[in-house]
Amino acid sequence: MPKANRQPPNTASDDLLDVDRTALRPLAERMRPRTLDDMVGQRRLLAPGSALRQSVESGHVHSMVLWGPPGCGKTTLALLLAHYADAEFRAISAVLAGLPEVRQVLAEAGHRFVDGRRTVLFVDEVHRFNKAQQDAFLPHIERGTIVFVGATTENPSFELNSALLSRCRVHVMEAVSPEDIELALRRALDDGERGLGGRGVVVSDQHLHLIAVAADGDVRRGLTLLEIASELAAEGGAVTDATLEQVLADRTRRFDKGGEQFYDQISALHKSVRSSNPDAALYWFSRMLDGGCDPLYLARRMTRMAVEDIGLADPRALPMAIDAWETYDRLGSPEGELALAQLVIYLASTAKSNAAYVAFKAAQRDVREYGTQDVPMHLRNAPTKLMKELGYAKGYQYDHDADGGVALDQTGFPDAMGERTYYRPVERGMELKLKDKLDRLRGARRQAARKRADNDTAEG
Structure with a gap:
């Protein structure tokens, strides 16, 4: 067959094509940092002289898991690891890739390793891989075939296999502050090559700050909001209040209904109620509603707070919780949410006691320890x-026939146990009265028991 005529590459056309392709990429991708100094945020992790920075800059990188919220720089850091180590960069997403894709990438890395070149394998959303998929990386990490970099927004302790964790170092990355996001936005506005510098878009300091705050710790999100705002402003225009009102109208805060943020926030709500801080409790309640948390879940959790943390210090708390729960069930959102908000305020403001909770746990322990005890004959x-x-x-x-309405000279416990004291009321709220009464009764019972023992000794 005759050889096809091979035309020399049209360098000018290829360059123009590359420029066009670059222009099609989102601003956040175009502005991705090229060096460690270009990264914003992560001052603790990447501070000059820090262990990780020294490791990256020397090219002696290790397998690791990067744990942090979206947009904090996990992908960028992985790219920089490969750049500084002069290694091949390969990325897969645990959302899209299955075990066959993982094996293919690992096989390619193995061939590359034989040729003397390392591979930085970046696995995004690594917590979505099951145990078998996570285990597939282990021998390749051990042999050094790959430098494994897993990225996750979830707590690795709960989501990743211990075998994988033992072979990787976990680095915690933090949400980027508004000030650092603002720095990234300014760079994008000034950069004529990759950013918006050639468009002449004007953004005031105030508007830039509003975008940075709305980004909610996510640099990528901030750059995306800036790009949308600049498109609405048009070339040579200015971003106005009206522009931002459109761009930021439907923004949402970071919240994961099934992840660690969810449990951290319900923990903050519960502990704020327990600490008698109604303002903080109302804030976390509002945060969870804003994130899309089911209000009925919050109603159930607050009913638990009424039992566990308030208890008999204020017996009104439990029926109030049930009433608020039922009110929401009848009214729905948003009207029913006010009933739940009132409940949050009341629970946080009223007297607290976990005495009933502690007493119940103590009684359960004795049931397990003493086993099946016979009921005393008189009972x-x-x-x-x-x-x-x-x-x-x-x-x-x-x-009812005894003096004072209480027969003090008889025990309510199995003979092998003797009298026990589980419930110890606190000196707060309604329990203060219960404490006074029980202190008198318990003292009288002890006195009666001593008298009975003296009589038994005398008769013996």
Whole structure:
């Protein structure tokens, strides 16, 4: 077959094509940092002289897991690792890739390793891989075939295999501050090559700050908002209040209904109620609603708070929680949310006691420790003649007939246990009155028990 005529490459056309392709990429991708000094945020992790920075700059990189919120720079840091180490960069997403794709990438890395070139394998959303998929990386990490860099927004302790964690160092990355995001936005506005510098878009300091705050710790999100605002402003125009009103109208805060942020925020809500801080409790309640949390879940959790942390210090808290729960169930959102907000304020403001909770746990421990104890004879039910003849209910003192309405000279516990004290009311709220009463009764019971013991000794 005749050889095809090969034309020399049209360099000018290729260059123009590359420029066009670059222009099609989102601003956040075009402005991705090229050096460690270009990265914004992560001052603790990448500070001059830090262990990770020294490792990256020397090219002696290690397998790691980068744990942090979206847009904090996990992908960028992985790219820089490969750049400084002069290694091949390969990226896969655990959302899209399966085990066959993983094996193919690992096989390619193996061939590259034989040829003397390392591969930095970046696995985005690594927590979405199951155990078998995570295990596939282990031998390749051990042999050094790949430098594994996993990125996750979830707590690695819960989401990643211990075998994988033992072979990687976990680096915690933080949400980027508004000030650092603002720095990235200014760079994008000034950069004529990759950014918006050639468009002449004018953004005031105030508007730039509003965009940085709306980014909510996510640099990528901030750059995306800036790009949209600049498109609305048109070339040579200015970003106005009206422009930002359109751009920021539907922004949402970071929240993961099934992830660590969810449990961190419900923990903050519960602990703010427990600390009698209604303002903080209302804030976290509002944050969770804003993030899309099911209000019925919050109603259930607050009912638990009424039982666990308020208890008998204010017995009104539990029915109030049930009422607020039912109110929301009937009214729905947004009207029913006010009932839940009132409940949050009340629970955080009223007296607190976990005495009932502690008492219940203590009684459960004794049940496990002492096993199946016989009910004392005087407390047993005696519905038949035979049972009465056997001594069932013998010696039982009917409390309503006793002085003061309490028969003090009898125990309510199995003989092997003796009297126990589980419930210790606090000196707050309604429990203060309960404490006074129980202190008197318990003291009288102890006195009666001592008197009974003295009589038994004397008779013996």
